[in-house]
Amino acid sequence: MIAILLLAQSVCAESLRIATYNAELQREGPGLLLRDILSGDDKQVAAVIQVIAEIDPDIILLNSFDYDAGLVALNAFVQRLRQAGSDYRYQFARAPNAGRQFGADLDRDGRVGEAEDAQGFGTFSGQGGMALLSKLRIDEDEAKDFSQTLWQDLPGATLPRRGEVPYYEGDILEQLRLSSTGRWDVPIEVSAEVTLHLLAFHHTTPAFDGPEQKNDLRNRDELRFWSQYMDQIDTPFVLLGDANLDPEDGDGFRDAMRAFLSDPRLQDPMPKSNGAAEAAALQGGTNLTQRGDPSLDTADWPDEVGRPGNLRVDYVLPSVDLQISASGVFWPAARDPLGLLFGASTSRASRHALVWVDIVP
Numbered sequence: 417m418i419a420i421l422l423l424a425q426s427v428c429a430e431s432l433r434i435a436t437y438n439a440e441l442q443r444e445g446p447g448l449l450l451r452d453i454l455s456g457d458d459k460q461v462a463a464v465i466q467v468i469a470e471i472d473p474d475i476i477l478l479n480s481f482d483y484d485a486g487l488v489a490l491n492a493f494v495q496r497l498r499q500a501g502s503d504y505r506y507q508f509a510r511a512p513n514a515g516r517q518f519g520a521d522l523d524r525d526g527r528v529g530e531a532e533d534a535q536g537f538g539t540f541s542g543q544g545g546m547a548l549l550s551k552l553r554i555d556e557d558e559a560k561d562f563s564q565t566l567w568q569d570l571p572g573a574t575l576p577r578r579g580e581v582p583y584y585e586g587d588i589l590e591q592l593r594l595s596s597t598g599r600w601d602v603p604i605e606v607s608a609e610v611t612l613h614l615l616a617f618h619h620t621t622p623a624f625d626g627p628e629q630k631n632d633l634r635n636r637d638e639l640r641f642w643s644q645y646m647d648q649i650d651t652p653f654v655l656l657g658d659a660n661l662d663p664e665d666g667d668g669f670r671d672a673m674r675a676f677l678s679d680p681r682l683q684d685p686m687p688k689s690n691g692a693a694e695a696a697a698l699q700g701g702t703n704l705t706q707r708g709d710p711s712l713d714t715a716d717w718p719d720e721v722g723r724p725g726n727l728r729v730d731y732v733l734p735s736v737d738l739q740i741s742a743s744g745v746f747w748p749a750a751r752d753p754l755g756l757l758f759g760a761s762t763s764r765a766s767r768h769a770l771v772w773v774d775i776v777p
Contacts, residue, residue: 431741431742431774431775431776432474432475432552432606432612432774432775432776432777433471433472433473433474433475433772433773433774434473434474434475434476434614434654434656434732434734434772434773434774434775435471435473435475435476435477435656435732435770435771435772435773436476436477436479436656436657436658436730436731436732436770436771437464437467437468437476437477437478437479437730437766437768437770437771438478438479438480438618438658438715438730438766438768439464439478439479439480439481439765439766439768440460440480440765440766440767440768441460441461441464441478441480441481441482441493442480442481442482442543442544443482443543444539445539445540446482446484446540446541446542446543447484448482449481449482449489450484450488450489450492453489453492453493453496454492459762459763459764460762460763460764460765460766461493461496463757463763463764463765464765464766465493465496465497465500466500466757466765467746467757467758467765467766467770468497468500468502468770469497469500469501469502470746470754470757471746471770471772472501472502473770473772474550474551474552475548475549475550475551475552475604475614476504476548476549476550476770477546477547477548477614477616477656477657478546478547478548478549479544479546479597479618479657479658479730479768480544480545480618480658480766481493481509481544481545481546481547482542482543482544482545483509483510483511483512483542483543483545483546483547484542485511487507487509490507490509490547491507494507494549497549503551504549504550504551505550505551505553506549506550506551506552506553506554507547507548507549507550507554508547508548508550508554508556508559508600508602509545509546509547509548510545510546510561510563510598510600511541511542511545511563512536512538512542512544512545512546512563512597512598512618513534513535513536513563513593513595513596513597513598514534514535514536514537514538514542514543514544514545514596514597514598515531515534515536515537515538515539515540515541515542515543515544516534516535516536516538516541517529517533517534517535517541518533518534518535518588518591518592520533520587520588521533522534522584522588522592535592535593535596536593536595536596536597536620537596537620537621544597544618545597545598546597546598546600546616546617546618546657548600548602548614548616550604552604552605552606553604553605554602554603554604554605555602555603555604555605555611558603559600559601559602559603560600560601560602561598561599561600562595562599562600562601562641562645563593563595563597563598563599563600564593565593565594565595565599565641566589566590566591566592566593566594567589567592567593567594567634567637568589568590568592569594570594570637570640570641570644571644572640573594573637574633574636574637575589575633576625576628576629576630576633576634577628578627578628583628583630584630594634594637594638594641595617595619595638595641596618596619596620596634596638597617597618597619597620598616598617598618599616599617599638599641600614600615600616600617601613601614601615601645601649602614602616606777610652610777611651612651612652612653612654612777613649613651613652613653613654614653614654614656615642615645615653615654615655615656616656616657617638617642617655617656617657617658617659618657618658618660619635619638619639619657619658619659619660619661620634620635620638620660621635621660621667622635622636622660622661622667622668622669623667623668632667632668632669635659635660635661635668635669636668636669636672638659639659639661639672639673639676640672642655642676643676643679646679646681646682649735652734652735652737652738652777653734653735654732654733654734654735654738654773654775655682655731655732655733655734655735656731656732656733657730657731658729658730658731658768659673659729659730659731660729661673661729662708662727662728662729663677663708663728664706664707664708664728665706665707665708665724665725665727666724666725666727666729667724677733680736681735681736682733682734682735682736683733683734683735683736683738683740684731684733685732685734685740685743685773686712686743687712687732687743687744687745687771687772687773688709688711688712688743688744688745689711689744689745689746689747689748689769690711690747690749691745691747691748691749691750691752691755691758692710692711692712692713692714692726692745692747692769693709693710693711693713694749694750695710695713695716695726695747695750696710696713696725696726697710698750699716699719699725699726700719701719701720701721701723701725702719702720702721702722702723702724702725703719703725703726706725706726708727708728710726712728712745713726713727713728713745713747713769714727714728714729714730714745714747714768714769714771715727715728715729715730715767715768715769716747716758716759716760716767716768716769717767729768730768730769730771731771732771732772732773734773734775738775738776738777739775739776740773740774740775741774741775741776742773742774743771743772743773743774744771744772745769745770745771745772746758746769746770746771746772747769
């Protein structure tokens, strides 16, 4: 604790802004995202860049960003960000499970090779991956990628069943990974004395399954992985990403999210926005029957009865030994000119809002 206080007074007098953002920069085929970035006239790419430049975090996790082996699209995107005034010297990305074909009929619809038959939902390998951008040095040699961890190897894993019969058996269980997209522990060198660990993730959607609840159970076990992994960490960390799970509303095991947010090893700064609260009231529908605080929402989904409505699914959760100085959600109010950047449209950035937290390591 003394070392942390000294750092705050000297090397790190200013806070670090850490953000997560499901930018929805996934395309329908390989190479298409690079095409859109390089074209200079793709409105969604331009809107995403403007959102990031507006908040200008020191470290940002991008979810739903197509991966390619040479990181060509990511490097092109970083160049566009640099031109907009946000310079990220360091990048980290690994091949995601999304779109990685399994070679079996995972959803049991009689067809093989569909998006539902990949390790994580995706029409091609690399679709909707993750990328970490940082203005501080990333220690890639010490980074850990847990994306290949098998679901059955998670202690206490709850695997889906149909009645008394396992839903997955044999060779499938020997290959089926827990993470639908990715799961990393990435060290950031804040100073010579302090390393901050970024625990990055994107969990599966707890929907679109049957009575076996394969997606619900996978989503919950993806969260449980972090509960177990935090036992192994004795340095400051920030857990960030898209959990696809709201603690109060929507599909999935909401009680698991509530319990996770109450973990004494974590701080929940509960980032808010006036725009999200306003949107819930204006859009109505499902939002009017929800129990959660609408100002905490981070995703704007359809509001018709039976649809999810607006939910809190994106999180930045610092460890309890870090000082939090501010937090927020980029969800502008309707009359704010920046409101044109947010929402479900090819001319807007994303249905997800950028979530940020300022910390003093």
